[in-house]
Amino acid sequence: MITAAGVSEHSADALPALLARDDGLVWVDIPGCDPQAVHVLSEVFRFHPMAVQDCVERNRVPKMHAYSDHVLVVLHAPERGERGHVHYVELDQIIGRNYLVTVHGPVNPAVPPEVPLRETSQVLARLRSGRLRPVIPFDLSYAIASALIRNQEDYVEAVTSQVWHLEQRVTGGEPDDALEFLNELFQARHGLLAVRTMATLSGAIYGRVAALTAISDAGKRLAADLADKFERVRAVADGEREYLQGVIEYYHTVLVIKAALIGQAQNEEVQRLTAASYAQNEQVKKISAWAAIFFAPSLIGTVYGMNFIHMPELHWTLGYPLALVLMLASSAALYLFFKRRGWL
Known part of the structure; x- marks a missing residue:
């Protein structure tokens, strides 16, 4: 109260x-x-x-x-x-x-x-x-x-x-x-x-x-x-x-x-990695092309270097020059092919 x-x-x-x-x-x-x-x-x-x-x-x-x-x-x-x-x-x-x-x-x-x-x-x-x-x-x-x-x-x-x-x-x-x-x-x-x-x-x-x-x-x-x-x-x-x-x-x-800055940095890193990967691919293509060019003469030389008795080419007078020409021709053909494809 x-x-x-x-x-x-x-x-x-x-x-x-x-x-x-x-x-x-x-x-x-x-x-x-x-x-x-x-x-x-x-x-x-x-x-x-x-x-x-x-x-x-x-x-x-x-x-x-x-x-x-x-x-x-x-x-x-x-x-x-x-x-x-x-x-x-x-x-x-x-x-x-x-x-x-x-x-x-x-x-x-x-x-x-x-x-x-x-x-x-x-x-x-x-x-x-x-x-x-x-x-x-x-x-x-x-x-x-x-x-x-x-x-x-x-x-x-x-x-x-x-x-x-x-x-x-x-x-x-x-x-x-x-x-x-x-x-x-x-x-x-x-x-x-x-x-x-x-x-x-x-x-x-x-x-x-x-x-x-x-x-x-x-x-x-x-x-x-x-x-x-x-x-x-x-x-x-x-x-x-x-x-x-x-x-x-x-x-x-x-x-x-x-x-946004993080995304930009990530994009730049992706671009850098992409450029590096592209350059690496180009190098791989060149190496692969030259390996193929040198492989053709090696293959011909390997075949004709086996020296079997029944190889008629061993007794040809023009066998050796023809083998060299074949090696050069195959290498030149492969070079021109890879050159046109942009590998070289």
């Missing part, structure tokens, strides 16, 4: 009596929507069944529903996970005439247990220290949503620092592992897109809240201010995303140029 005298804590059994008072503001913070919490939401506050269902189930996008006597607002805060994953930490608010109920939606077990209570713990510390004294429920809701916005801004700041480091690695020299570096680039881009989505949808929600006729003028002003703050987070995330896109395009250009 929040009154002009300060903050006091009570059990769930005291809720009916506290809600009947008109001298303060009741804040109920529910860490997890278990059956007892569902009973309080349904039987004590008598919220609309759809509002209770939204508190029990996980909502993947921010939303707002206005009922006859209360307004449900669902927001998300980012939390960095492993391998670039972004956890959507849900915070539900139900705002009534003299109360505010905050419900921390289902959370991934990988998220540390203190993370979902981050914003409400910060606001509770301000209440206990006397630095915050809300008068209407929207004052308290505004403080909690502002804490969530600061966490979104801190997340963008952390990703921005990572983006600057990535840019230095690109401009300072080629990263060691191109695939791992590209993975880091797109992880940072994913984080910025996630926060941008959260801020954009949340800003639109508070724009709708500011237009509700059932909300007081003070509540409308606070909702409009929150919409403006979420819009600023979106703009900053967009700016950093564009900056990161420039880094990605620059690195992509570096990879393309490097691949």
Whole structure:
């Protein structure tokens, strides 16, 4: 219970009596929507069944529903996970005439247990220290949503620092592992897109809240201010995303140029090997041609050098000159043949 005298804590059994008072503001913070919490939401506050269902189930996008006597607002805060994953930490608010109920939606077990209570713990510390004294429920809701916005801004700041480091690695020299570096680039881009989505949808929600006729003028002003703050987070995330896109395009250009240079070097090497292979083939052809030219006289000389008894050519007077002429003629014929084929 929040009154002009300060903050006091009570059990769930005291809720009916506290809600009947008109001298303060009741804040109920529910860490997890278990059956007892569902009973309080349904039987004590008598919220609309759809509002209770939204508190029990996980909502993947921010939303707002206005009922006859209360307004449900669902927001998300980012939390960095492993391998670039972004956890959507849900915070539900139900705002009534003299109360505010905050419900921390289902959370991934990988998220540390203190993370979902981050914003409400910060606001509770301000209440206990006397630095915050809300008068209407929207004052308290505004403080909690502002804490969530600061966490979104801190997340963008952390990703921005990572983006600057990535840019230095690109401009300072080629990263060691191109695939791992590209993975880091797109992880940072994913984080910025996630926060941008959260801020954009949340800003639109508070724009709708500011237009509700059932909300007081003070509540409308606070909702409009929150919409403006979420819009600023979106703009900053967009700016950093564009900056990161420039880094990605620059690195992509570096990879393309490097691949082109490697391809050019490979083409030059292939051309060199092709020229060497062509020259080698030419030499082989010349050697083969001369071997064939010299083979013909050797063959004739070998045949006529066998000196068999029954070789009539051995007794011819013109046998020796004819053998020489045959050798020369066969060699000349082969030379002319290979010359015309371009082998010599």
